[in-house]
Amino acid sequence: MSELITPLLQAEQLSVSVGGRVLCERLAWQILPGQFWCILGRNGIGKSTLLHTLAGLHKPAGGRVLIQGQDIQATTAQQLARLRGLLAQQQADAFSSSVLTAVIAGRHPYQFGFGWDREDDRELAMQALEQVKMAAFSDHDVLRLSGGERQRVALATLLAQDPLLLMLDEPTAHQDAAAQIVVMELLHKVANPLPPQKAVIAACHDINLVSRYATHVLLLGDGKSWQGSADSVLQPDILQTAFGCQFEVMENGARRLFVPTADIS
Numbered sequence: 001m002s003e004l005i006t007p008l009l010q011a012e013q014l015s016v017s018v019g020g021r022v023l024c025e026r027l028a029w030q031i032l033p034g035q036f037w038c039i040l041g042r043n044g045i046g047k048s049t050l051l052h053t054l055a056g057l058h059k060p061a062g063g064r065v066l067i068q069g070q071d072i073q074a075t076t077a078q079q080l081a082r083l084r085g086l087l088a089q090q091q092a093d094a095f096s097s098s099v100l101t102a103v104i105a106g107r108h109p110y111q112f113g114f115g116w117d118r119e120d121d122r123e124l125a126m127q128a129l130e131q132v133k134m135a136a137f138s139d140h141d142v143l144r145l146s147g148g149e150r151q152r153v154a155l156a157t158l159l160a161q162d163p164l165l166l167m168l169d170e171p172t173a174h175q176d177a178a179a180q181i182v183v184m185e186l187l188h189k190v191a192n193p194l195p196p197q198k199a200v201i202a203a204c205h206d207i208n209l210v211s212r213y214a215t216h217v218l219l220l221g222d223g224k225s226w227q228g229s230a231d232s233v234l235q236p237d238i239l240q241t242a243f244g245c246q247f248e249v250m251e252n253g254a255r256r257l258f259v260p261t262a263d264i265s
């Protein structure tokens with residue numbers, strides 16, 4: 001008999017609205033360990049707001065979000081910080097600090113007493129910086145980083161936080177072509193069904209990166225959504241309905257490339 005796997009995250013009849021506008025209605029969705037989900041959809045369709053709702057930072061208009069079977073609204077902040085972490089679209093630094101200090105901040109759910117960081121927190125932070133290829137910047141000031149560098153440092157902070165579920169809002173947005181691959185390969189590797197059984201949800205815009213690295217896709221459209229394996233959702237007719245533009249699909253070995261051709265909105 002196969003073992004029943006507890007979803008890391010479940011949306012039950014989830015409705016999301018902001019500023020009086022309904023963005024998503026009665027969404028039923030679950031994320032299992034090992035899955036790498038990408039959320040796709042037009043600008044303003046509600047990807048970020050949905051992500052914030054799933055992270056427990058925006059109250060649902062209806063339904064609920066369960067994290068490891070428990071209502072996210074009833075989960076303590078410290079429990080939540082160990083279960084899920086969110087990489088926001090932009091980083092705002094009010095103060096000067098070193099890159100390493102910024103990454104060590106990710107270890108806060110594991111720090112007690114006065115919260116002084118331990119040697120192993122520093123080691124984990126350095127490993128995280130190595131994973132995002134920012135180790136050489138460890139003693140730089142965060143205020144002097146480029147947008148892409150700062151975003152990769154924020155990703156390292158999320159890795160140092162070490163949650164079971166990593167949630168990311170446009171993780172490749174500020175990255176050059178090589179760094180996009182670094183980020184997506186890293187996320188693909190993190191989403192592993194083997195212990196500690198992590199999963200990843202990322203709001204994205206680049207359909208070709210999603211096609212290459214995501215295991216699953218949630219595509220948001222107007223009053224409608226599609227979800228399933230990346231291959232099943234990334235179909236030209238579905239993409240055309242969701243984005244309002246035509247797509248040409250080019251086959252390159254096992255890989256499919258989606259080229260937007262004509263706006264039909």
Ligand SMILES: Nc1ncnc2c1ncn2[C@@H]1O[C@H](COP(=O)(O)OP(=O)(O)OP(=O)(O)O)[C@@H](O)[C@H]1O
Binds near residue numbers: 019021045047048
């Ligand atoms: N605080 C707010 N008050 C009112 N409306 C908001 C607020 N935040 C977002 N919105 C609106 O909600 C809608 C969804 O925004 P959201 O940022 O979730 O979209 P998105 O799909 O992530 O967009 P993008 O791809 O451009 O990042 C947009 O129309 C936006 O203007």
